[in-house]
Amino acid sequence: MTATTAPKAALGVLPRSDGSAKYSHAGYTLTASVNGPIEAQRRDEHAYEAHVEVIVRPAAGVGGTRERHLESLLQSSLAQLILVKNFPRSLIQVVLQIEDSPENDYVNTKLVQASLNFAIMPALVQTAILALLSAGVPMRATATATAVAVVHQDGAKKMVVDPSPREVETASSVHVLAFTSHNGLLLAESEGDFTVGEWDDVYETAKEICCRSTPAKEGTAMVLDDEEPSATDMRQFLRSTMESKVAADLHWK
């Protein structure tokens, strides 16, 4: 079963934070809140730039070592995107609460797991970016991310975008790639057993999803749509979400 549902997002869902977003895609639902720039704690204070703090809270239980790792990955990526030098000595805090995650239909997995969950990383990146946009934090670029699994089935190699937990388990390798809106490779995490050639194919697939040329000529857009009708265009999704939010906010004018 492949959950090929289109991503859904809502902005400004939390009334008290500076910015917030709710995002659901591929079975994952997350809520993020962004507060900033606020006063930094003494030990986090940096004389020349803002400190970016990311907190990931799992759906059940308290965060463990896995959440710390996800936080460090997100922190290093978001600090590259946010114009941290504009806010010296301050703090920008991103809190991500996982609300719902897809279950493995085949085995009863433990609730708390220490190993890295690749499938959730794109959702974390996307939610954080949407919340930052909603908070109006100045950024030099946005980012989009996607997860791709390489599955060997009956001797044939197949690429699965946004894999389900079962597909992650049976896949020979799982990859997460994030691209900035300038087509730079921001984050690349891969695990499993693969070759350079396979990684190249994955890169192509992920790039197609994350940074399809947005408003290109209409003719080429049509051709692309015919070729791959199922693949979602994450950058377009980010854009349309923001557009609809802005349109709703300016409705009174």
Next chain:
Amino acid sequence: MSAPTIKLPAPLFARLSPHPFLLRNLTSAADPSRPATRTNGRGTQETRPLHAKASSLSHAHGSSLVRLGDTTVLCGVRGEVLPVERVPLFRPVDRGGVGLGRGELRDYDLLVPNIELATGSAPQFLPGVPPTALAQTLSTRVYSLLHSTGMVGVEDLRVWSKPAGGGEDTEMEGAGEGQEEEEGVKEEDRVVAYWVLYIDLLFVSFDGNPFDAAWAAVVAALRNTSLPVARWDPEREMVVCSRTEKRQLNVKGLPVACTAAVFEEKELGEVGTGVPEGRHWLLLDPDRLEETLCREAITMVVDCSDGETRIKSIEKQGGTAIGRELVRGFATIAEKRWKEVQGAMK
């Protein structure tokens, strides 16, 4: 040049403004033809030699001491018997049954890595604080890689109710088994216990590139591990271990981690714009000073033990300087590192 020059000793310069210090070293203005050298005297693509020493701890089932320049890691592997009655939600396994091995290792937590960054190993580690984010991140990465590479097979960690190998090595137990069969008790061969491997790593001294050193120590320690032969004693209904007999743990492959950090010319430069402004250098095997100055890093784990280069993991984060070509090119660098480490592990 008429500007007054202030002479500063190199350590002071490094302390006062580390970024220009490293930059000056890399861009040697005196002689542009000379290849760039780092503050530690190495070339950009030069790694520190890895020294690995196995079985340095007498009470562990397997251990190793790995030195990578001034980074020293001690790794000890200790096995403990976990009876299946103590496993929650245990699903019985039958011999010859396929079953995904990875599931057992993961679900019953049979591999438990833990990393401790000792106080005093580097100035930034303070005494009496909870595990730092770095220590937690490192142990997650080691845990994930241990499972994804499948280095340790679950077959080695199972303890069966009947000795393995059928009738080959059962001379002394032959009588006992015969009696059982005479009694007519049809006892199924079943898994009675598992070995849990506690893999503890201690950073004795810390000078950058912790993951490469930690992973090399884990691999060296696992290759050195031999567990006592355990068997099921039906009379006492418990697992007993042999005092003398030991069995070497089978470790599949030799994955080697290779890390590089990206040093950018512009301090806190404008990145994220696709093509980074200014030059950047890929510094292989970064030390502590370089790690504090670099934001972007790539770690690639490769295994060439089957003749073919297989990538086991790529972790790239913190910037956009490393694009597709650099990742592809990094595979050959990692391959070279694999050969060096393989030589050191023998």
